[in-house]
Structure formats: C-alpha cells, structure tokens
Amino acid sequence: MNEYDSNRIYDLVSTIGFNKTENKKEADCFLLNTCHIRKKATEKVYDEIGRVKKDFRNLKKPIVIISGCVAQAESIEMIKREPYIDIVVGPQSYHKIGDLILDYKRKRKKVNETEFDVVKKFDELEKIPNLQNKISSYLTIQEGCDKFCHFCVVPYTRGPEYSRTFKQIISEAHNLVENGVKEIVLLGQNVNAYNFFENNKNYKLSSLIKELNNIKKLKRIRFTTSHPKDMTEDLINCYRDCDKLMPFLHLPIQSGSDQILKSMNRKHDKKYYLSVIEKLRNVRKDIKISSDFIVGYPGETEKDFEDTIDIIKKVSFINSYSFIFSPRPGTPASAKTLNSLKENEKKLIKLQNILEKFQIKNNENYIQQTCEVLVENKLKNQERYFGRTRFMDPVIFESNNCEIGRLLDIKITSCNQKNLFGHHQINRKNVA
Numbered sequence: 001m002n003e004y005d006s007n008r009i010y011d012l013v014s015t016i017g018f019n020k021t022e023n024k025k026e027a028d029c030f031l032l033n034t035c036h037i038r039k040k041a042t043e044k045v046y047d048e049i050g051r052v053k054k055d056f057r058n059l060k061k062p063i064v065i066i067s068g069c070v071a072q073a074e075s076i077e078m079i080k081r082e083p084y085i086d087i088v089v090g091p092q093s094y095h096k097i098g099d100l101i102l103d104y105k106r107k108r109k110k111v112n113e114t115e116f117d118v119v120k121k122f123d124e125l126e127k128i129p130n131l132q133n134k135i136s137s138y139l140t141i142q143e144g145c146d147k148f149c150h151f152c153v154v155p156y157t158r159g160p161e162y163s164r165t166f167k168q169i170i171s172e173a174h175n176l177v178e179n180g181v182k183e184i185v186l187l188g189q190n191v192n193a194y195n196f197f198e199n200n201k202n203y204k205l206s207s208l209i210k211e212l213n214n215i216k217k218l219k220r221i222r223f224t225t226s227h228p229k230d231m232t233e234d235l236i237n238c239y240r241d242c243d244k245l246m247p248f249l250h251l252p253i254q255s256g257s258d259q260i261l262k263s264m265n266r267k268h269d270k271k272y273y274l275s276v277i278e279k280l281r282n283v284r285k286d287i288k289i290s291s292d293f294i295v296g297y298p299g300e301t302e303k304d305f306e307d308t309i310d311i312i313k314k315v316s317f318i319n320s321y322s323f324i325f326s327p328r329p330g331t332p333a334s335a336k337t338l339n340s341l342k343e344n345e346k347k348l349i350k351l352q353n354i355l356e357k358f359q360i361k362n363n364e365n366y367i368q369q370t371c372e373v374l375v376e377n378k379l380k381n382q383e384r385y386f387g388r389t390r391f392m393d394p395v396i397f398e399s400n401n402c403e404i405g406r407l408l409d410i411k412i413t414s415c416n417q418k419n420l421f422g423h424h425q426i427n428r429k430n431v432a
C-alpha cells in the first residue's frame with residue numbers, strides 16, 4: 001500500500017511543480033513514506049533523517065516530510081525530537097500534501113497533519129489522474145481495519161475500515177488500463193472486507209472483480225491482503241467464474257494453534273481456515289496459497305508450534321512470510337511476557353526450512369514445463385526479461401523478440417529457491 005501511496009503522493013506534488021530526482025543532493029524536498037509494521041520502524045526513520053542531515057550539511061536544507069504510519073503513530077513528537085523534520089503527515093491526510101508544502105514555504109511553520117480524513121482523501125485523489133504506467137499496478141480499494149488482532153498496529157495507524165466508492169475504483173482501473181497497465185492488484189489492509197452501499201445495492205470485492213474481468217485490455221487481476229473470515233462464497237466463486245483472477249491467494253493464518261489464534265484475537269480457528277482452503281480448491285483445483293506466520297507469540301508452547309508446522313504441511317504453502325513475534329507499542333500483545341528469544345530463533349529456522357522445502361518443490365515442478373508469463377520489464381544491460389507466472393512466481397528468461405506487457409509462453413529450464421529461469425518459446429503460439 002505504501003508503494004501505491006508513494007506514487008499518488010508523487011502525482012499530487014507534480015501538480016505544484018515538483019519532479020522526482022535520482023540525485024538525492026539536488027532535492028528541494030525530501031519525503032519519507034514510512035511503514036510501522038516492522039520492528040524498530042520509528043528508529044529507522046530517525047537514522048535516515050541523520051543520513052539526510054549529513055548529506056545536506058553544506059547544502060541548502062531541503063523541506064523534510066515524514067508521511068505514512070510512523071508519522072501517524074508518532075505525530076508531533078517527531079518534530080519535537082528531530083527539529084530537522086518540517087512536516088508530519090499521516091496516511092489518511094496525504095491528499096493535502098501540496099497545500100502543506102506551499103504553506104510551509106510561505107510561513108516556515110512546522111506542520112503536523114494526522115487527521116483520519118479518508119473520505120476526503122479519496123475524493124481529492126480522484127481529481128488527480130493516477131499516472132502509474134507499470135505493467136502490474138496497485139489500486140487501493142479499501143483502507144483500515146476493524147479486526148484488532150492483538151499484535152497489529154494497523155487499526156490504530158490506518159483507522160477503521162473504509163471502502164472507496166465502486167465508481168471511483170472502476171474509473172481508476174480504466175485509467176490504469178488506458179495507461180498500459182495489464183495487471184491490477186486490488187489493495188486493502190483487509191481487502192476482502194470491501195463493502196460499499198449505493199442506491200440499495202451492496203458492492204463487494206466479488207463485484208469489483210467481476211467488473212474488472214470485463215475490461216478487455218486488462219489481462220490479470222489479483223488482490224491482497226485478505227482475512228480468512230472475509231473469504232465469502234461469492235468471492236471464492238470468482239476463482240471459478242472470472243478467468244482473469246489469478247489462481248494464487250495470500251491468506252495469512254499467523255499460527256496453526258487454536259489457542260494462539262484465540263489469544264491473537266484472529267477471529268478464526270484452524271478448522272475454519274482449512275475449510276476455506278478446501279472450498280477454494282473445490283472451485284479452482286490448481287490454486288496456490290501463501291501465508292504469514294508469527295513464531296513465538298507470547299504463551300506459544302511446543303505443541304502450539306507443532307500445530308503451525310502441521311498446517312504448513314497440510315496446505316503446502318508457497319512464497320510465505322515468517323517472523324519472530326516482536327511487540328508493537330500500544331497493542332494488547334505488547335503487554336505480554338515474551339518467550340525466550342533463543343527458543344524463538346530455533347523455531348523460526350525450523351519453520352523456514354520447511355517452508356523453503358515447499359517453495360523449492362513448487363519451483364522444481366516447473367522444470368521442462370512451459371508456463372504463461374506476463375512480461376514486466378527488461379533487466380538492465382541484459383538480453384533477459386522479468387515476468388511472473390499466473391501463480392506470482394518470478395521468472396527470469398532470455399528472449400531476442402520480446403515485448404513488455406505481453407503474455408508469453410516460457411519454457412522453464414532451471415530454478416533456485418526464489419526464481420524460475422527459462423527462455424521464450426519463439427515458435428509457440430503466444431497468447432495475445
């Protein structure tokens with residue numbers, strides 16, 4: 001979502017005369033769009049500001065802006081602690097960034113703008129075209145979260161669930177496709193909680209997918225990140241009915257232990273999660289699933305951990321993320337007693353080794369097979385290209401006749417844990 005927000009911030013500041021520069025030292029304005037999910041996010045921001053200060057020691061000071069979730073969480077404290085910062089703006093207020101900069105330039109007065117003004121934000125953003133022209137682009141449809149998992153800061157930094165209007169989203173999707181975008185990734189902190197009412201009609205994520213599926217020049221649709229509780233039948237059936245919806249889903253479970261899931265306030269148990277996977281596989285046999293895992297959540301026993309290993313084996317997850325639990329200030333879990341770090345590290349290694357085996361097996365299954373790849377870009381100074389399979393697997397391939405944005409048949413010849421390698425089957429009929 002930060003990538004989407006950063007691009008939109010760039011669209012906004014372009015309207016007041018700012019351009020991107022690759023040369024940091026010539027910048028008039030320095031903006032850090034921050035994320036609060038990872039450990040020590042706040043300290044990393046101050047470290048970065050330290051580097052900027054050093055770089056600009058003998059130069060004209062740039063306007064320094066901190067945006068995103070760290071700005072939301074820390075607010076005015078950031079300016080108090082580091083007066084080199086000029087503007088602090090939260091993720092639901094960044095539509096005001098142009099005015100904030102102009103105001104600051106006039107008055108030289110520090111600004112803290114951290115209101116939850118999400119409706120206004122999307123109304124304002126609608127007036128500025130989304131100029132992303134990457135082959136695969138993000139499109140935010142929903143923000144915030146009402147789930148309040150005990151380890152997570154999102155409900156506090158992004159606020160309550162808010163769904164953009166159906167019309168706004170479809171119009172932005174058409175613009176993106178006209179700009180050359182071939183794949184749209186619908187985004188939300190809780191993307192499948194998308195829920196918008198207008199004229200007695202209820203629009204859900206499934207309504208958006210069905211509508212996007214009709215856009216002729218659009219080739220692929222994905223969405224992220226989903227909560228298991230919101231994997232409703234209508235959404236699951238999209239995997240059967242919408243040919244452009246790719247057969248890959250990132251569905252975080254966090255733990256395979258019912259006791260830990262309860263303590264995390266996840267609102268689902270292991271049985272329910274497995275029932276969702278079963279329904280998905282009933283409508284789309286080849287669907288592949290990735291997930292997130294938190295290892296060493298406070299109170300996690302050996303048995304709880306083994307339950308997580310058990311579900312990994314049952315589902316055969318690919319491309320998953322795993323971390324040791326680390327407390328986020330202000331969340332209920334941050335008040336709990338931490339498990340031994342040494343034990344947690346051992347568990348994480350074990351879990352990641354198992355995930356790695358599934359990932360390698362997944363990649364090896366491609367060898368000598370031909371698969372459909374959406375070509376995203378050419379690698380710098382090489383006759384090699386980068387694209388992704390229908391299942392999101394990254395592919396690096398050789399070709400001397402390749403067009404960015406096309407779906408091509410690629411013969412996979414080798415792999416490592418992260419990438420597939422192959423070549424373009426020039427003589428095969430390519431998918432237009």
Ligand code: SF4
Pocket residue numbers: 145146147148149152153154155189190227
């Ligand atoms: S559902 Fe996701 S975003 Fe919402 S609180 Fe839980 S982990 Fe955070």
